Amino acid sequence: MATSGKQHTRLGEQAWNKMSKVNAEFFALTYGAMVMQLVQDFEDTAAVNAQLDTMGYNIGVRLIDEFLAKSGTGACADLRDTAETIAKVAFKMFLGVVAEVANWNADGTAFSVVLYDNPLIEFVELPPQHCELLYSNVLCGVIRGALEMVQMKVECRFARDVLRGDDLNEIRVELKEVLAEQMDDQYFEGM
Amino acid sequence: MIFNFYIFNRNGKCLFYKEWNRPQNTLQHDDGEEKRLMFGMLYSLQELVGKMGGGDGKGALQSFTTDSYTLNFFETASGLRFVLNTDNRAGDLTAILRHIYGNIFVDLVVKHPMFEPKAGVPLQLPMFEEELEKYMKSLPCFV
Numbered sequence A: 001m002a003t004s005g006k007q008h009t010r011l012g013e014q015a016w017n018k019m020s021k022v023n024a025e026f027f028a029l030t031y032g033a034m035v036m037q038l039v040q041d042f043e044d045t046a047a048v049n050a051q052l053d054t055m056g057y058n059i060g061v062r063l064i065d066e067f068l069a070k071s072g073t074g075a076c077a078d079l080r081d082t083a084e085t086i087a088k089v090a091f092k093m094f095l096g097v098v099a100e101v102a103n104w105n106a107d108g109t110a111f112s113v114v115l116y117d118n119p120l121i122e123f124v125e126l127p128p129q130h131c132e133l134l135y136s137n138v139l140c141g142v143i144r145g146a147l148e149m150v151q152m153k154v155e156c157r158f159a160r161d162v163l164r165g166d167d168l169n170e171i172r173v174e175l176k177e178v179l180a181e182q183m184d185d186q187y188f189e190g191m
Numbered sequence B: 001m002i003f004n005f006y007i008f009n010r011n012g013k014c015l016f017y018k019e020w021n022r023p024q025n026t027l028q029h030d031d032g033e034e035k036r037l038m039f040g041m042l043y044s045l046q047e048l049v050g051k052m053g054g055g056d057g058k059g060a061l062q063s064f065t066t067d068s069y070t071l072n073f074f075e076t077a078s079g080l081r082f083v084l085n086t087d088n089r090a091g092d093l094t095a096i097l098r099h100i101y102g103n104i105f106v107d108l109v110v111k112h113p114m115f116e117p118k119a120g121v122p123l124q125l126p127m128f129e130e131e132l133e134k135y136m137k138s139l140p141c142f143v
Helices: A002-018 A024-042 A045-071 A079-095 A138-149 B031-053 B094-110 B126-138
Strands: A100-102 A110-115 A152-160 A169-178 B002-008 B014-019 B063-065 B070-075 B081-086
Touching (some): A002 A079, A024 A045, A045 A079, A079 A100, A079 A110, A079 A138, A079 A169, A138 A152, B002 B031, B014 B031, B031 B081, B094 B126
Antiparallel strands (some): A100 A110, A110 A169, A152 A169, B002 B014, B002 B081, B070 B081
């Protein structure tokens, strides 16, 4: 696995070099302003978390094509390959940071993406009344949306969050189902 | 010479169709039927090619040639299928289909706010069409 890990890292580097960049502080502040707006609009923290997840999902279902096209990765062989690709290639390509894959469950159907360095949370502190806010929940949605487009239904949640006092960020990804190809209705005529 | 071009989504809906040269069209009377048949054929062919090749067989089908045309095929992991029909002198067009996907489709369709990745509605995006038209016409094998 060591060699394939290196290959993922290299692909990530290449993809990162190809991407157009925005200023990291500008990005972090813009994201912060958006979360602030959601917090004001929804009041209920759970609703904000859900909204961030939905936004992420809508990003993910689009992002997958840019990812596939520009990273040059094809279909993944198995879930381990998928996990490494998300952590080493996708995170590098879109956020400029590399994540680690850890904590596989015994069945090999769930893993964690561990993020030591989360560019979204620069400058951020959670006030006590919003201690339940999953500030970076958009990332869970992105992973969920992107994987759904390659026929993997997953559940994704923040297991640990630096903003909430943990020592690192951990996104738990659990594979629920591999979706079957679903033909459009027009192919079922006369059957 | 480039004849025509299709984009299908994973469910077999035709998202986009464009033809440049098509002197003879025996399925003219029924547009939808042709697209259905095209996707159905590719789907079956992919299955068969995969089974004959062993392994998971995905990505095995790239093109096939008949007496009168060559069909070039490219499928993405996200289930989009790009189909480009040309005459038999156009050569290998895999790189061209990849370019259409990576540079034209991603930039002008996927990033377009009106595009809904899961809806499967035919694309009506003039910028995409223009850019595709320009790119196709710039290819040496176009005429």
